[in-house]
Amino acid sequence: METVTISPKFQVVIPKRIRERLGLHPGQKVQAIQYGDRVELVPVRPIRQMRGFLRGIDTDVPREGDRL
Numbered sequence: 132m133e134t135v136t137i138s139p140k141f142q143v144v145i146p147k148r149i150r151e152r153l154g155l156h157p158g159q160k161v162q163a164i165q166y167g168d169r170v171e172l173v174p175v176r177p178i179r180q181m182r183g184f185l186r187g188i189d190t191d192v193p194r195e196g197d198r199l
Contacts, residue, residue: 133146133148133149145172153174155174159174159175160174160175161173161174161175162175
């Protein structure tokens with residue numbers, strides 16, 4: 132876990148190790164989501180990059196009769 136400081140302009144710097152692991156780059160958009168008492172930053176990915184990310188997911192789930 133890494134600690135960051137909020138600047139007087141309410142800015143934070145994402146530590147280099149985390150930026151590199153997530154492949155973040157300058158100017159990239161992230162969504163800021165309040166979840167309980169914390170803030171989560173979620174990278175916004177281009178839709179083309181999302182292609183195939185559900186490959187291999189188990190779709191064999193019980194369904195209600197009107198959902199077949």
